[in-house]
Structures are given as structure tokens and as C-alpha cells.
Amino acid sequence: MKFFRASITFRLRPRKTCAQRIRSYRPQSAAVFFLFLLLAASAEPSPRPAVDNLSEIRELVEAQRWQEVVQKLRTVSPRNVDQNYYYGIALAQLKNYREAGRVLLAGRRQQPRDKRFATELAGVAFKQKKYPSAVAWLRAALKLDPSDAYANDFLATVYFLEGNLEAALKYWNRVSKPTIENVTEQPPLRIDPALLDRAFAFSPASMLTLADLATSESRIEGLGIFPVYRFQLNARADNNFDLVLEARERNGWGVNRWDALISTLRGIFYQTIYPEYFNLHGSATNLTALLRWDAQKRRALATISGPLWQDAKYRYGATIDLRNENWKVITSFTGPATVLGGLNLRRESLSGQIASVNSGRWNWSTGVELSHRDYRSIFAGAALTPALLLAGFELKQRARLDSTVLRIPERRFLLRASVSDEAARIWTTPSASFLKVQGSLAADWLPRPRDNDYEVEEKVGLGKTVGQIPFDELFMLGLERDNDLPLRAHIGTRDGRKGSAPLGRNYFLSNWEINKNVYNNGLFGIRLSPFLDVGKISDPDIVLGSRKWLFDSGLQIKFHILNVGLTLTYGKDLRSGANAFYFTTQP
Known part of the structure; x- marks a missing residue:
């Protein structure tokens, strides 16, 4: 600056005209003016030098001197990737989460492939208890490095705090966690401890x-005595866990007199009782029965089931089933309709089966059934051809395979597949044989991180028949208490007699519903379930079958009282406009 002042002097001179300025112009004057500009620019105050050496910053970070890190990096502009990283984590440690998030996002934009920023952004979200955001950032970090032990452990911890045990295990298992120290039950259970221990994988x-x-859950369900249960991890001071089975156990006739009465008499409104005895002597052996005295559809059924060789992996079952039913095959359950035929069916059967819960991924069952049928009071009409009225003894072999096709614990989504077949021979004149094959896909999705406040279910099923079958082996699409193919605006009985729902040899059925918990205190609960059903059933005999696609929509109100479920259904046939109301119960 001294040189500048010594070199430039100003003198007062007479004011020149424009022409005089042009004539007096000399190149030396331009050089002096250019030199003046350079010197003036050099006189501008220089910006604060950037922190180029990160070693000092790293030392401060290792010493956890966060305030000094912030002071040194606050005025640096522009900051490089590492500077943004250290500045962001220092701000987070000082609980300035908003600014920390902004700085870390800036660093991530500079280097999108740097997993550190996604991990630290997850930490910022976690500190603010924004668990869904923390999950999203950790999943982004694991896309960059799936083997990152810290990110896997961190993500598992977040899922655990959200109550999603399956998702937590998925990521903990990647880092060889968690270790179980003890396995307990709450409250204490009456089941044989050795049998329960074999149910745990x-x-x-x-x-x-x-x-x-998953395997343990499948075997617990297979025991048939735990209507409600869950596994809970409890953290210990040594970083390991205790595993607790929290379950409501069914024993004897019920928890108390009221439980026994409600369970046994739950079908009293449709002339049915359900005597049931569970967990005989702690062996998970169950005896269930049904007795219906409805004059149009009498039935007596009894089943015994239990574990084979005191092993929860295998289970046996034996059933005796006696029916005396009046059928009226008719085109609709309400309004004007055409009667296509009628008869009285008497059928007696004895069956046995063995089931294996091999793992949480798949299980199988197989069995045989010996039955006898005969028909009386036959009104053949247009539907009951001689080929359907096969009487006599029948021997049937059953097989079924169930598999978990897709499990996404993070989304609480489960897709299961099932395939089954029934091959039978009837000793009639002449003898006949047939094969029935069914397959289904069932999806279950719980949208929320914990609990089942909302649940979306979809099931798609197909059935095909080959050969000559008797009348009572036809498929039925509709609501009927002995039927497992619900089309919920088509009722399977009219005036108490079966036969008002579509019948046929082959079918397609889709059942979709969304369940919303309205109230639940553990002993009593209410769920609302809007639904949409789509189905079609066909038969070589053009008189049977639906001939068109059927679309049903409506609402179910589901109650549970202790161990008993009650369902009220309102359905509307979207093709005909007919309304249907139905009531049924579940164990």
C-alpha cells in the first residue's frame, strides 16, 4: 500500500475538452491505468483460508471436542465431502439435528456413493425418534454396502424398537446376533414342558x-391350543436376550364356566353345539365335536388330534362324520328361482391323517378316508343326472403341501401357496374314480410397523375335477357353514336346505378384504372388514355352474369374545343386485 501511494499523485489541471483528451491520449497513460486496477484489486481483503489439513479435525473428532470442530468448520466455504461429514456429525452430537441433517444431505449430494452420510442421517432421524426415516436411510446405506456390520446392527435395533421382531432378526442374523440366554413362558403353561421344548427350533x-x-411359530400353531401367542425378546445387561413366549392357552372345556358355555353354545342360534376339550393332560391332544339337529341338515362330527411320539413336528388326526341332509338345487337363494333338482343325502365317513410341520417354510399332510353314501327322495329335475347319483362305498386318498413363497419382514408381508389333491374310487355299478386338484395363493400384509390395527388379505384359489364324481363332491361357491369357498353375497341354503349357491366341477375364486380393529381389550374385540369377492364355477353340465363371472362386495363385522369368534356378513351381488345377510361363528 505504501508503494501504491508513492507512485500515484494527483494534480489540479485545467479541465480539458473531449477533443483535447483524445489528442493527448498516450499508450503510457493506459499502462498506468491498468497498473492502477491491478494494485487496487490486490488491496481487497482476502477470504479466510480453507481448512485443508483434516488431521487436526480428525483429532478433535476422536477427542469428541465437538464444539471446536463446529467452530473450525462453520465459516469454511465451500466445504468438501469430508468437511461436511465431520461438521454434520459434530452438529448432531451437539443436538443441532436440523442443521446436522442439512449439512449431511449436502455431503451426500457431493458423494452419493459414500455410505457414511446415509448412516449418519439415520442416526439423526433415530435421535429424533423418526424411526421410519431412520429405516429408510439405513436401507439406503446397506444398498451401498450390504455387509456393513454397524448398519445391519443399527437397522435391526430400529426394527426391534418398532416391535417388528422378524425384520430385526433378518438383519441381526447378518452379524451373528442375537444370542438367547433363557427361554421362558408367560404366564406359566400347562402343556408338557418336554413337548413344548420340541416345538422350539x-x-x-x-x-x-x-x-x-418361523419354524417354532408354525409348530406352536399346529399344537392347536394357543389361539393367541407371540414371542418377545427382552434385552439383558450383557447385550444378550431372554426369549419369552406370551400365550393364551386352551385347557379342558375352557378357562372358566362362562368360557366353556360360550364356546360350546356358540352355534345355538343355528341349532348347533360345539363340545370341545383341549390339551388333555398337558399333551396337546384335542377332542372337538359338532352336533347339529337342524331338520334339514343334521350332522354329527367328532375329531381327535395330537402330537405323534410327543413331537410337535408331527401330528395325527382321526375324524368320524355323519350327515343326513336335504338338498334343493335352485338358481338363487332369494326371490323368484328355478328348482333344478332335490334329494336327501346320507353320508358316513371315517378318516385319518398325518401332518408334518417340517419348517416355517413348508409342511405337508396326507390321509385316507372311507365313506359311504346313498340318496333318497330324489327329484332329478334338470341337474341331478344319473352320473351324479353315485352311491356306495368310496375310498379316498388326500395329500396337501403348504409353502411360504415370499416373506418380507420389513414390509410385514407374507405370501403362502398351497396345493392339494384328492384321488378316490367309488364301488358302485359300474365303479368310478375321480381326481380333485386345488391350488391357492394367500397374501397377508400388515401396513403398520407394529400390531395388526390394519390387515389386508387376499386369497386366490383354483379347483379342477377329472373323472366321474358323486353329487356331494361338487364344489360350491357361497356362504354355508360346511363350505370353505366363500362367495359372500351368495348364500348356500334356502329354506334351510342346501343347494342355492353355484355348484360345479371347476372353479376360480378370489377373496379380498381389509380388516380394521375398532376395539380390543384382550377379552372382547371388534373388527370391520370390507371385502370384494370374484368367482366363477363351471361344469360340463350346462345346468350347473355360474355361467358368468360373479362379483360380490360388502362388509363383515367380526367379534371375538374370549376364545370365540362371531361374524356378521352383509354382501351385495354386484351382478344381480341381491342382498345377503349371514351369521356364523369360529373357534
């Missing part, structure tokens, strides 16, 4: 895997 002092949990 895991053991104390070992790592709990998602596959072992």
Missing part, C-alpha cells in the same frame, strides 16, 4: 435365527 445359549422363529 432354537435352544438357550444359541443364536435365534429368523428361520428358527
